[in-house]
Amino acid sequence: MADPTKTAAELLVECLAEQGTDRIFTVPGESFLAVLDALHERSEIETITCRQEGGVAFMACADGAMTQKPGIAFVTRGPGATNASIGVHVAHQDSQPMILFVGDVDRAMRDREGFQEIDFSAFFGPICKWAARIDDAARIPEYIARAYSVAISGRPGPVVLALPEDMLCDQVDAALAPRPPVTRPAQAACPDAMQALFALIADAASPIAIIGGAGWNAKARDHFQRFAESIGLPVATAFRRQDAISPSSPVFAGNLGYGPNPKLVARVKNADLVLAVGARLGEATTDGYTVPPLEHPDQLLVHVHPDPEELGRVYRTELALCCAVDEFAETAALWEDHTVIPFDAGAEAHAEWEAWATHSPADAPPALDMGACVSAMRAALSPDAIICNGAGNFSGWWHRYWRYEGLPTQLAPTAGAMGYGVPAAVAAALRHPERQIVAIAGDGDFLMNGQELATAVQYGANLLVLVVDNSAYGTIRMHQEREYPGRVSATRLSNPDFATLGASFGSWSATATTTEEFTDALAEALTRQGLRLIHMKIDIEQLAASGATISGLRAKA
Structure with a gap:
């Protein structure tokens, strides 16, 4: 005779499947082992295992931006949730639908400041549309349907749901069914x-x-x-x-x-x-x-x-x-x-x-002319290539000279978060394997989530990574030179050989110090599949596509 019950975790995964979830991003944690076990039997939902919860949340945020459906992330309590909070903040400021599930302490342990305990409703409340905790397993269908509705209705944004570890193992009536798929309500203009x-x-x-x-x-x-x-x-x-x-x-x-x-x-x-x-x-x-x-x-x-x-x-x-x-x-x-x-x-x-967006070489261009590099990319890549970047003045060259022809073709955080580009590119490569995907990162930006190259290799993501290296937190250095000229403090960086680092993950890699070297490396990269990385070494004087330089800022100051 069939078991008349199922676990809360199994019901939760059924509800996700009913809402059309086909992919989740996670760093596994003991607080939601029951969910991982339930996912084992659901081949229609792909589980992407990442290397840090910030990467998890950024991938889910980017996936929501591409699909206009909530990107789904699972992390554990305490450090897992706090690491993931950056992605929730980006989803909120970018108005992108996302649901973050957080494995939580047992219900009997609550309010004792137990191991890794946090009041998640209080913690996430200011940076999401709705934060709640599911204490009653029988209400899982209600909470999941509401989470999807809140995430996509009105101004889209993130929802956070805490899942007590013991609740996920509760037995629930097998007749409890997922609710019908949620769709965005049409709001016609008056x-x-x-x-x-x-x-x-x-x-x-x-x-x-x-x-x-x-x-x-x-x-x-x-x-x-x-x-x-x-x-x-x-x-x-x-x-x-x-x-x-x-x-x-x-x-x-x-x-x-x-x-x-x-x-x-x-x-x-x-x-x-x-x-x-x-x-x-x-x-x-x-x-x-x-x-x-x-x-x-x-x-x-x-x-x-x-x-x-x-x-x-x-x-x-x-x-x-x-x-x-x-x-x-x-x-x-x-x-x-x-x-x-x-x-x-x-x-x-x-x-x-x-006129503004067409690159014109300077009389004495730098050895690695970033504007010329973007022009070379435009000539070599498909117009519907998806360009992913985090924060930093390196992105200014693409914002000015790239032509974002399709939708989506720009995955970039309006919240200005560093470390977004590589995880977003992994999500894009998995969502659109038929398209060219490019992650563009500054040196400081890259090292905040560059570990997700391992995720890209593990899942066969086909993407190109450009690391723009000026050995500085360039945006902050720019502001610093304007406000305190000649008094550099805390903005210099000592960097690894990014090409060697990329190769250690299994990437094809190259280094470019001139425009010609970049053009040759790009041509070679486009003949290959899988993960490819080009380490672009530029001078700190090249600050932005506007033509600003360190010496120019000092002179103005």
Whole structure:
């Protein structure tokens, strides 16, 4: 006779499978051994074993960004959870769906500060959408369905669920069934609000759109691009949301954030109407809430966002539309309004971006010219290659000169977290094995999660890693030289031979100290499969794609 019961862990895994989970990322822990055992029987869910919980959470965050479904991570209590918290913070600030499951102490041990005990609701509450603990195994279907719903609804984001170790071994009624798959509710744009929007556009002389962010997907991209092109509306992307529109669109105006085109900044400041769609208008996108300014008496702001709490929270908004960005974009593209006369500004802004985003060699270029290297990559790689990077001024060359043609093609944390690029690239290579995947990391950035090269090799990930080595925490050094010129403190780095390090993981590796060496190494790397790494050695003087140098900063200071 069949056993009328099953374990809570088995029920949990059934619920994950019902919601469409096909991959989880983990560093195993004794606190959730029952879940690992239940996963043993579920071939439809691939378990990816990582080397550090920060890498686990970054992979889950990146997977959620690519699929628009919650990326799933499992870690153990205490150090496992605290290591993983960086990925939760990124998922929160990046508005990406993710669920972190944390194996926890037994229920009878709670509130004694037992081994590795943390109050996870208090710890994670400020950086996630919902943090809870499942004490009653019979409520697992309820909690899992709610976690998926919360993660993808409104402004997407992370959810954290603590799993007491003893609860996972409870026997539950076998009749307890997973709940039906959760889907994102459609939030249509209000017709009256759309009418008001088109009236504002018709009255505008110099409008601009800022797009990308919460819930942005292929539908939003296609429809918004069609709408903007139909009226000649210049379109800028929010910080690290450059794949929100095709760069070949005749109205694409470039990206905001760090090191933007000065002409684009001036265009946003001089606009009489700003249409922000999906973007939170956070500090990085707006250059400290100045582009556009918080107070904008000569400028109207229309803000479209799926979360009502975001509308009017920071910026004074003349017209706020709470709706899904893809539903808004589709409505805008299909709206018939004959009062809007197409603008010339879209084509003008695109021409300005083309000039800014096209690399021109300097009269005396550095030995390893980063702009030229990006140009070589554009010539050699597919337009839909996925570029993954963490934090550091090394990323500025790709933000300026790379063309993020497909969606998704940019996996980069708007939270500015170091160590994101390599784990994100591993997740991308597993999710899109048919595409070219590139991880770009600075030397300091790489060593925060470079151990995930082992994960890449273990699962046969096909990806290229570029390590840009200037032997410094370059971004901090840049700020340091501006504020305290000539007084270097705590920003120098002593680095390993990254090519040798990569080879020790099983990677094909090469070192480039000149542009020609990089071009040759790239060509060789593209003839190979699996993990490949190029160690790019550059001078600290090459600070950013804007052309800033250490000596230049000292002179200005």
